Amino acid sequence: MTSQTPLRIGVLDGDDIGHEIVPAAVQIARAAAEMHAVQIDWHPLPIGARALQTHGHTLPPDTLTALQTLDGWLLGPIGHRAYPKVPNAINPHPILRKQFNLFANVRPTRSYPDIGCLHDGVDLVIVRENNEGFQPDRNMVAGSGEFRPTDEVTLSVRVITRTGSRRVARAAFELARQRRKHLTYVHKDTVFKLGCGMFVEECRKLAAEYPDVRVDDVIVDTFAMRLVRDPQTFDVVVTTNMFGDILSDEAAGLVGGLGMAPGLCIGDGDVAMAQATHGSAPDIAGQGVANPYAMIESTRMMFEWLGHSRGNEGAVRMGTSMARATAAALADPQARTGDIRGSGNTGSFTRAVIDNLSP
Ligand code: ATP
16 A cells, blocks of 8 residues: 555544544644645544434444444544433444454553643553453353342453453554563452463463563552552553553543543554543533543554554654644643643644644
């Protein structure tokens, strides 16, 4: 593929603040793409509560079919907890991650000056296994991984596979190799001797293929403490689904909160899904005050990843230029949003990023 082949990108707003932060990210990406002569075919697709109204389903079958033809897409936050209890009002997350085999959820944490970070110099990435583990809505082929045989007893099944562990570990090793070459496996094999034991075994086996990457392993409770005290000592971290879910929110708390927590879901190399870590924030939806950083950065990561995977140099340059512009916008207290010590809003931050884009 040459840099002239248009990238086919889906736009799925999601719910609540998704209708504000996804258009913001698209606006910036359009401006950056124009500057770097990257051709993009944009495909807006219905999903979420609005799709339930217009198409009778929160994940319309036509949306799923269209996604199969794309290089990647932006997925806004989904407010599924507020969906009505009707059969077609499902949470699209597990289906999308499973159907497209998006087994690695790459969640960076980075500190910026003056925005209320608890530490300076934080630059780490948690790679969270995305498709198995404790999550009962995605760890079974049929039925739920959680069940209640009697009113007194509830069982939650945690699924760990060698394949699942190995492939997320490989994604983390590859990332570590591009960064500071340090990978930490986070687990609790002291208690989950078989489950976490298998996960760590697979990580250790793979380490032989990456002699240039320094590895260590940390028990999850110790990691939670060290993340608060010494986050600068970590580079890439790989862990199972539920631990990764919790620890990435903790990491976001170190650097200004959920508005600063981007993410990219990737798999074996075909498609990438840009998805911020945070939820749909119904409490602030419709006010124009949501922090779009996480969605913008997730989108930037997607273009950078697509640039590398498709040999599209323009998309890589586009990502670099978006990163510089976002850092500049974060440094402007009048542009940035209230959650990160600014007096601006979604619109002012978006404009500031666009104004700071440079070739
Ligand atoms: P979920 O379980 O779906 O991840 P949640 O219960 O963690 O959702 P969120 O919707 O993520 O909840 O919101 C948690 C808090 O963080 C809310 O007070 C919300 O306003 C705030 N928040 C989340 N995202 C943003 C954002 N982008 N900008 C500003 N505040 C945000």
